[in-house]
Amino acid sequence: MEKIIQSIRERAKSNPKKIVFPEPSDERVLKAVEYIKEEKIAAPLLLTQDNIDINKQEEFANIFYERKKAKGISFEEARELMEDPLYYGAMLVARGFADGFVAGATFTTSSVIRAALNCLDIDKTIGLVSSCFIMGVPNCSFGERGIFVYADCGVIPYPTSEQLALIAISAAKFARDVLNFEPHVALLSFSTKGSAEGRWIDKVKEAVGIARSKTDEFAIDGELQADAAIVPEVAAIKAPQSKVAGRANVLIFPNLDAGNICYKLTERLAGAKAIGPIVLGTKQPCSDLSRGCSVEDIIDCTAITVIRAQKI
Numbered sequence: 001m002e003k004i005i006q007s008i009r010e011r012a013k014s015n016p017k018k019i020v021f022p023e024p025s026d027e028r029v030l031k032a033v034e035y036i037k038e039e040k041i042a043a044p045l046l047l048t049q050d051n052i053d054i055n056k057q058e059e060f061a062n063i064f065y066e067r068k069k070a071k072g073i074s075f076e077e078a079r080e081l082m083e084d085p086l087y088y089g090a091m092l093v094a095r096g097f098a099d100g101f102v103a104g105a106t107f108t109t110s111s112v113i114r115a116a117l118n119c120l121d122i123d124k125t126i127g128l129v130s131s132c133f134i135m136g137v138p139n140c141s142f143g144e145r146g147i148f149v150y151a152d153c154g155v156i157p158y159p160t161s162e163q164l165a166l167i168a169i170s171a172a173k174f175a176r177d178v179l180n181f182e183p184h185v186a187l188l189s190f191s192t193k194g195s196a197e198g199r200w201i202d203k204v205k206e207a208v209g210i211a212r213s214k215t216d217e218f219a220i221d222g223e224l225q226a227d228a229a230i231v232p233e234v235a236a237i238k239a240p241q242s243k244v245a246g247r248a249n250v251l252i253f254p255n256l257d258a259g260n261i262c263y264k265l266t267e268r269l270a271g272a273k274a275i276g277p278i279v280l281g282t283k284q285p286c287s288d289l290s291r292g293c294s295v296e297d298i299i300d301c302t303a304i305t306v307i308r309a310q311k312i
Contacts, residue, residue, distance in 0.1 A: 001136025001273050004147060004179060005300055009041055012306035017099035018043045019302055019309075020092055022085035026105045032298035041299065042306045045098055047085045057082045060091040068118070086111060090119035093284045099309035102302050104289030109154055109277060112288040121283035128166040131155045131288070132174055133263050133276035134304075140270070142230040144181045144249040149174060150266075151252055153259035154277035154288065164207035165214060168252045170280040172218040175250050178307050185211075186229035186248035187222030188258070192238045195225075204254055219243045226251070275300050285309050 019042040023029045033044045045051070058079070064087075065078035081087045086107055092098045104112050117129055132151035140146035151171035156163055164187065172183035189204045190196060204223040211220045221244035228238040228245050235246025253259035267274045275297065279286040285308035287301040 001138070001147060004136070005303075007180075008178070008300070008307060009039070009303045011310075012041045012303040013039065015306075015310050016040055016042050017306045017309040018045055018097075019305055020045045020047060020089040020098045020101035022047045022089035022101065022103050023106050024048045024085075028293065028295050028298060029105050031295045032302070035295070035299055036302055042302050044302075045092070047089055052085070052088060056092075056097075057088060060088065060095070063095070064091065064119070084115075086115045087119060090115040090286070093286070094119045094121065099312075100285040100287075100305040102287045102289065102298065102305055104287075105291060105293055105298065108291070109288050112286070113155055113279065116279050116282055116286045120286060123281055123283045126166055126170050126281045128163055128170070129155060129279065129281040130159075130163075130167045130170055131277035131279055132171045133274050133278070134179070135263065135266055136273040136275075137266065137270050138272070144179070147179065147181070147249065149179070149183075149250045150259060150263050151250070151280070152256065153253070153263045154256070155279075157256040159255065161203050161206035162210055164204065164252065164254070165210035166281075168207065168211045168220055168250070169215055169218070171250050171252060172220070174278070174280060176218075177311055178304055181249060183218045183250045184244045184247045185218055185220040185250040185252060186224045186244050187211075187220070187252045187254075188226055188229060189223035189254060190225065191223050192225045192228045192245075193223070193242075195238070200254060207252075221245065222252075224248070275304065278304060284312070 061079040061082045065075045089101045130152040131154040135148045137146040152167045172185050175183040187204050191201045208222040221242050227234040229248040232246035239245035266272045277288045285305045287305045
């Protein structure tokens with residue numbers, strides 16, 4: 001994990017981007033921003049009352065109101081939202097005054113996602129906002145030498161087959177573009193290739209078919225149990241014809257319960273490093289943070305956000 005993190009930081013330094021931090025009172029954010037600035041990982045913009053532009057607030061309120069008035073929002077409500085540094089920061093990114101934002105040290109995930117959904121443009125090539133984690137498991141030979149992408153662990157509680165397919169494609173693109181490895185995408189279930197039956201399994205099977213119909217860029221397979229997805233010896237027995245089984249490095253969970261529980265158990269029981277949740281599906285990049293994040297977590301999420309901004 002250390003090598004890939006170092007590589008990500010170096011790639012960020014090659015073309016630093018302006019990244020907004022809307023949590024100026026958090027000590028971890030302040031320390032991270034200081035390091036990021038010194039190491040030239042990004043050009044950090046720490047939002048404080050001193051650098052919030054009143055004219056921009058008014059401009060953003062007008063834009064937001066025009067965009068959302070059909071849904072019943074008033075101009076006063078739009079103006080009030082722009083007094084929230086999270087929304088103001090997201091609008092800075094949406095309007096091109098910054099390249100991405102990192103938040104969540106004090107804000108909840110739902111607040112960060114809501115700001116991203118309401119302010120940022122949706123990537124029309126995907127059409128769905130979801131999230132992923134980078135998981136680095138020590139002393140692990142599975143996945144990409146112990147590196148995995150887990151999705152979705154933070155946004156969509158009960159995805160449809162169509163949504164699962166889009167989550168799989170989004171996570172695969174992230175693995176390829178940011179982590180620089182060839183994605184092998186497993187859609188997980190409690191069944192492997194028909195070993196059990198049920199509507200939840202059918203949904204995963206349908207998602208695999210939809211994903212394959214949308215792209216042939218990635219190896220995508222399912223339904224696979226977790227052991228069949230990552231352990232070659234198990235894959236040889238349960239899914240010998242699969243190009244993904246036993247090699248999966250991108251794991252797609254059937255719902256948010258499974259994804260969130262699994263990432264936290266992997267982190268706590270296996271001593272894994274978890275980076276994220278990283279918001280997928282927006283045109284401009286955004287990274288959420290766990291409220292239990294460390295300074296290193298903030299630095300790493302920032303470097304990832306910079307790399308994603310470099311590709312726009």
